[in-house]
Amino acid sequence: MLLYKRIPLTFLLRNIRREALLVFLFANLVVFAKMLFHLRYLTIPIAIPTLLGTCISLLLAFRTNQAYERWWEARIVWGAIVNDSRSFIRQVQMFLPDGPNRQLMLQAFVQRQCAWCFALGDTLRGHQVAERLRQFLPPATVDELLTNDNIPNALLADHGIAISQLYKNGQISDFQMTHLSATLNNLTDSMGRCERIKNTPFPPTYTFNMQVFIYLFSAILPFCFESDLYYLDVPLVTLISCGFMLIEKSAIQLQDPFENKPTDTPVTTIARTIEINLKTMADFKAVPEKVPAYDYYAM
Template sequence: MIITAAPSFKQIIREVWKPLALLFVWDVFVTVTYYVLPFTAPSLPLTLFGSALVLFLGFRSNSAYQRWWEARGLWGLMINASRSLARQARNFLPDEADELKRSIVLRQIAYVNALRCQLRRQKPDDEVHRFLTRGEADFALARTNVANGIVDGTGRRINVAREKGWIDTIQQTSMESVLVDIANAQGGMERLKNTPLPSHYRFFPTLFTHLLCILLPIGLVETLGFATPLGSTMAGLMFLAVLAIGDDLVDPFANTPHDVPLTAMCRTIEIDLLQAIGEAAPEPLKPDAGGVLW
């Protein structure tokens, strides 16, 4: 996620230079053609087309942003649930179960990092092995859904604590309720990841935006004359920018600079949970040189 007030100039140029160059070349071609072979283009259809496209692109961008914001809200719930689980483990379990307390905390840290990797379509093996023992890690990694396997193992350990008399059934129910919240948040994230916007939301805005960029210089050349390449290119760039916003936000877990900062939030959970049981914690993740928090 880009956290600076505006993307860096280098980042902007890297994202727009290709469409900008193509637009400019096309605009120059239309302008030269107009002065060699003069033509007249009706302006009203282009105006109506542009107005309709603005509404279409705005609706699509809003839909994409709603998906992005829902993803951020689900990860906020995940952070809160992780803190609650660590607090319950620390307060409910007796001193003789210190190893179990630490196991539950480390398993939750491993869980959020495994979930992050799954959502980004990355292998979670290294992250799981960082926090779990070889046997625990292998058991989870054998599951199709590694993150869900880790949560299942945590639930079994809570049940063992109840069988040993370390917690009662009410405390077990309370901890299970937190695990349910965690599972519900994961399900929402997987729904966003596995259910893209319908193809019509992606195909038609792209088609109509590119078509408008082709028609723009034809409709503007009579008015702007030799300034058509500059004016048409900038106008087309605005439409392409709105189109790009929807493309950038539609998948909040694609591991791009515009996504939800999963790595930073996993680090936040790791810090909070380790400090909750009195262990040393790493420093918070900071933005990179480009102002992107991953």
């Protein structure tokens, strides 16, 4: 997630450097051809790129809005995960009866929930989760979890088994069992929403069509200026085209919030915040520090 810090120009321009170079070279080619061969009849009325640019602007506005909605939905889901994780541990803390093993049982739930948060974020980004799980769970439990196709779902299943065992032992009531199950259902729903965003690509035909329109606009624009204005013509064509390309590339970055990029939803930072909150609630002696941000973004 980009922060309110100075974003380097290289981050903004590196995704369009090839396209910008092609536009610059093409604009030079057109202008030199008009100057050397006196091909003034190649001039196109400015109304044509004006109309095309207006259409592109409307399409880009819709494109950017849809991409931002996907990113914002992912952020809302992880906000719900924060709230439900706190609620779940608070419920366990309230419902567990007093006894010699109460603190150990509570901390086991905390460790499993922290492991789930990190495992979900790492899985969405395509990372390996084995080392992360070993930070929270016993080796035997980790080995068993790694045999599952969906590790976050298996962790929630372990939550459910532990709660069911408490119910069978008479340590929690029907009412408490219902509340804990409802919170687990909320966590499952949030996990499913993240997986839907991850596994549903933005329609590639829309991206292709948008790029075709931008390239067509960039190809037409050099023909709309007089060749005598070479020193103004080429920079203007390049800058205007780069403006459209930057907006389009920004939309592409936002539409996939779990791709391990600076524009991602900061799932690792959020998971660490959850870990700090839950371990503080459960009176852990060792509470980790917050994940430090990078120069201009958090992951």
